[in-house]
Amino acid sequence: MTALTLYPMPGNEARAAAIARALGGRVEVQVAACNVHRFPDGENLVQVQAPAPGGQAVLVCTLNAPDSKTVPLLMAASTLRDLGATQVGLVTPYLAYLRQDRRFMPGEAVSARVYARLLSAHFDWLLTVDPHLHRIHDLSEIYALRSRALHAAARMAAWIQAHVDRPLIVGPDGESAQWAADVAARVGAPVVVVSKTRLGDEDVRSTIPDLHLHLGRTPVLIDDIVSSGRTLVAALNHLREQHAPPAICLAVHGLFADNALAAIRAAGAARVVCADTADGIDAPGVEIIPLDEDLAQGVLEMTSRGCSQSAPAAAGASSTIPGERA
Ligand code: R5P
Numbered sequence: 154m155t156a157l158t159l160y161p162m163p164g165n166e167a168r169a170a171a172i173a174r175a176l177g178g179r180v181e182v183q184v185a186a187c188n189v190h191r192f193p194d195g196e197n198l199v200q201v202q203a204p205a206p207g208g209q210a211v212l213v214c215t216l217n218a219p220d221s222k223t224v225p226l227l228m229a230a231s232t233l234r235d236l237g238a239t240q241v242g243l244v245t246p247y248l249a250y251l252r253q254d255r256r257f258m259p260g261e262a263v264s265a266r267v268y269a270r271l272l273s274a275h276f277d278w279l280l281t282v283d284p285h286l287h288r289i290h291d292l293s294e295i296y297a298l299r300s301r302a303l304h305a306a307a308r309m310a311a312w313i314q315a316h317v318d319r320p321l322i323v324g325p326d327g328e329s330a331q332w333a334a335d336v337a338a339r340v341g342a343p344v345v346v347v348s349k350t351r352l353g354d355e356d357v358r359s360t361i362p363d364l365h366l367h368l369g370r371t372p373v374l375i376d377d378i379v380s381s382g383r384t385l386v387a388a389l390n391h392l393r394e395q396h397a398p399p400a401i402c403l404a405v406h407g408l409f410a411d412n413a414l415a416a417i418r419a420a421g422a423a424r425v426v427c428a429d430t431a432d433g434i435d436a437p438g439v440e441i442i443p444l445d446e447d448l449a450q451g452v453l454e455m456t457s458r459g460c461s462q463s464a465p466a467a468a469g470a471s472s473t474i475p476g477e478r479a
Pocket of ligand 1: 325326328329354357376377378379380381382383384385
């Protein structure tokens with residue numbers, strides 16, 4: 154069996170322990186310490202337990218609010234390689250910086266590409282969940298490492314089937330359409346998509362199609378990311394104007410910046426549900442969909458035989474081999 158050591162970066166201890174439990178007897182796995190000491194001047198000192206001789210190291214670090222996490226993460230990866238890890242992988246349920254996938258205004262950084270180069274220089278493989286791929290179609294277009302994207306759609310659909318009678322799936326903007334359509338097809342529910350224009354970080358204007366064909370259905374807003382929450386708030390306001398029943402907000406990545414959660418609740422959300430991919434989603438009243446089993450299966454595939462691409466995909470997962478939808 155592969156000797157595998159999971160290293161949780163600070164804040165990811167429970168996630169790494171849950172993945173290790175889910176890996177069960179399928180692989181020889183241990184969870185080891187990765188300590189980060191922050192000096193008064195803002196620099197970090199990273200210290201890791203040495204990996205098993207000839208073993209593989211897997212860092213577990215979700216990357217919402219990425220800037221303060223990234224430098225310690227890269228130092229940990231580099232140190233594990235120095236200490237003899239044969240492979241260094243990264244489990245990052247939320248992968249940062251993918252929304253800035255082109256230069257929208259002159260002189261802007263194409264952050265998705267810059268960040269991909271950074272991570273690719275330090276890791277052999279990367280496992281993530283529903284990366285925000287829009288103008289970039291596949292992680293392999295920008296990441297020079299083996300990558301696999303799991304998808305939360307099956308888990309989200311199962312949640313809806315267990316909790317919502319007669320759902321109407323609503324995508325709150327064009328970029329959410331791919332997630333909304335996927336979940337709607339799994340649930341067997343109709344889907345409508347809102348058109349949105351973003352005028353600023355917290356200024357979102359949108360229009361919603363007429364809902365009269367869907368009377369009596371409970372709206373379930375599906376998005377991949379909730380950041381400022383303004384996309385959901387705009388959609389919730391339109392739903393209220395059309396006298397729809399209180400909507401459920403379901404997202405893969407609940408980043409909930411600043412007062413996002415309060416704003417979503419104030420706009421009338423009946424329930425807020427998200428997958429367990431980001432730090433800080435344990436706010437009271439946020440319902441969590443666990444993904445430990447999917448992540449464990451993904452880790453198994455990425456670490457077995459040194460190459461994931463010939464391994465069968467986990468339930469609800471797909472690889473990001475060039476040409477496949479990520
Ligand atoms: C955008 O393309 C995404 O699908 C989300 O709709 C967006 O990131 C949500 O951002 P916010 O919560 O700040 O409106």
